[in-house]
Amino acid sequence: MLELKTLLVDKEEGKFKIYSKFLGFKLGEWNNFKEINYVAISKVRFARTVVSPKLNGNQKCTSDFTDFKFVVFICKDSRIKHLVFKGEYEDAKVVTKKVAEYLGVEVVDYTKDKEI
Structure with missing residues (x-):
């Protein structure tokens, strides 16, 4: 069994x-893959959109945040993918390789x- 950060993989x-x-x-929860x-x-x-409530007569404030993350999928084909990791590039490289x-x-x- 492989254990990385917040991921367990059991190929058997x-x-x-x-x-x-x-x-x-x-x-x-355990997820199956064939x-x-x-x-x-x-x-x-x-x-992500964050809305702050209206306080003391001030108008409510809406803020939009965008962030890029690197994700790792285990894939059967281009349609069947399972997300197994989301984080920074260096961490994603390590997870992908292992x-x-x-x-x-x-x-x-x-x-x-x-290259990884």
């Missing part, structure tokens, strides 16, 4: 878990950056 059982730690327990043909890394823009080595599959890099 064909499942993975994205978890959060709480009081020493790894909380999360065949994995490749691991992909991509850059994705995440957007998952690909563990599963014995190739890496597809959609970031157009340096």
Whole structure:
């Protein structure tokens, strides 16, 4: 079994878990995957709108935030993908490389950056 940051991958059982730690327990649900043909890394823009309430006669304020994160998918084909990691580029590179080595599959890099 492969364990990275907040990801567990068990290729013998064909499942993975994205978890959060709480009081020493790894909380999360196991997800099944059958065949994995490749691991992909991509850059994705995440957007969020924050609305502050109207206080003391002031107008409410709406702010839009966008941020780019790097995501790692384990993929059967171009339609069947499972998101396994979201974070910074260097962390995503490490996760991509280790998952690909563990599963014995190739890496597809959609970031157009340096090789992993």
